Amino acid sequence: MELVAWIFPLLLLTSSAVLADEAAATATKTDQAESGASAPQAEEVAETGESPPAPPSYKMLRFTEDYSWLSDPAKRGDLFDPIKYIPLRTNEPYWYLTFGGEVRERFEGNYDQNFGIGSGENSYWMQRVTLLADLHLGERVRFFVEGISGLVAGESLPAPAVNKDPINLQFSFMDVIPYLTEDERLTLRAGRFGLSLGSGRLVATRAAPNIPFKFDGFEAIYDRPLWHVTTFVTRPVIEYTDRFDSDDDSTGFWGLYLTHWFDDSRKSGIDVYYLGISREHGQYASGTGNELRHSFGTRWFGEKNQWDWNGEAVVQVGDFGDESILAWTASLDAGYTWEASWKPRLGLKADIASGNNNPTNGTQGTFDALYFKSGYFNDASLIRPENIIDVHPNLSANLTRTLTIDGGADVFWRDSRNDAIYAVPGFVAIPALKTASAFVGTALDVNLEWRVNRHLSFLASYVHFFSGDYIHAAGGRDMNYVSTTMSFLF
Helix, strand or coil: CCCHHHHHHHHHHHHHHHHHHHHHHHHHHHHHHHHCCCCCCHHHHHHHCCCCCCCCCCCCCHHHCCCHHHHCHHHCCCCCHHHHCEECCCCCCCEEEEEEEEEEEEEEEEECHHHHCCCCCEEEEEEEEEEEEEEEECCCEEEEEEEEEEEEECCCCCCCCCCCEEEEEEEEEEEEEEEECCCCEEEEEEEEECCCCCCCCCECCCCCCCCCCCEEEEEEEEEECCEEEEEEEEEEEECCCCCCCEECCCEEEEEEEEEEECCCCCCCEEEEEEEEEEEEEEEECCEEEEEEEEEEEEEEEEEECCEEEEEEEEEEEEEECCEEEEEEEEEEEEEEECCCCCCCEEEEEEEEECCCCCCCCCEECCCCCCECCCCCCCCCCCCCCCCEEEEEEEEEEECCCCEEEEEEEEEEECCCCCCCEECCCCCEEECCCCCCCCEEEEEEEEEEEEECCCCEEEEEEEEEEEECHHHHHCCCCCEEEEEEEEEEEC
């Protein structure tokens, strides 16, 4: 693909973002001129303690956005508001149509991929384009559809389907709300949709590749002020590069996820959940077989006195071939933020995910991370959180109102020397090598994010992995990774 094909969207979107800001500013000035009002002075804002409300941020799963608030013309000011809320009936604010989408340009450089074991340098450009339509027929019926295109260029190795899918159907579902009160809602959903549960430890969107996760099936969602409950029965969708995607009839995925917040701020609370998966070809270092796995987990999260914390623990049981399953994981992400101009935060992440200690004792001990979030340890996404122990001190700061930086050092060990290190898709990346050291290596990462405005953002990441004795014993070496991402949302 010619370079102009990648540069033109960047120029177009940057100019669109500038126009969006100018349009909003012009609209504000016009409203003030027509009403005879002047811009609020600093003293007036300080006296009332109020400032004009900012529009909500875009969500990772776009179908969780709600634009019914734009039924009030006084709240419209963005260049794209005319397509975010298109009224379908007079004096019926919940009859409306929304259009939206994303254009994302991303570069990834791997030097060398998989620590140089069986592969070498692999660098490429990726482009993701999505278009969506969201039709609301009152408060109780809704139809949502989103198309997607993922392209890749310059790769030296064959691109996986999660990056190369020229055109496909990402989401398509119908919502019916049979129970609705002032503060309670029950939503029944059927079709193709995405899932993101809790902190994404086991179920998330897979945002870094071109094509995120998607599932075909049914979901029921119950909401009230301090509670959120979702239950679902689905099949994951298999990505194809040469035809439309279809669900994986060899795998079933279902679950129940409950969240309770302790107060109206929704900053502190607890999750309790169950997730089940059945697959015909589960694969681990010890072999392949039919698998039925049940995950029982809980998460405690919160903020208080400048401290924040997010702890999670999961136990897994079930059957794998002729073996029983007993696996587990525990994780912690905590930190302290100083009340300074840069809002510096010193944090610590730590994880342990069990491995298979004895491949011959009839028990499968490898934890399965299911559909976990991409970039779990860092943006390079080198390791799947299975048979792993890591400790990751980190530091972040807001350099300006729109510019943030974070980084840290992540030290990795294998939980069991009798088990392998797994790649993000789930296959064995480095074999068990039970006589080799448990020390995997240390990853240094730094990430810079610039949110130009609500629509446009840039992200740059760098990771250097100092390989340990275990990787060296497998024939691997140190590696570098770099990525840049430009995303435009509307």
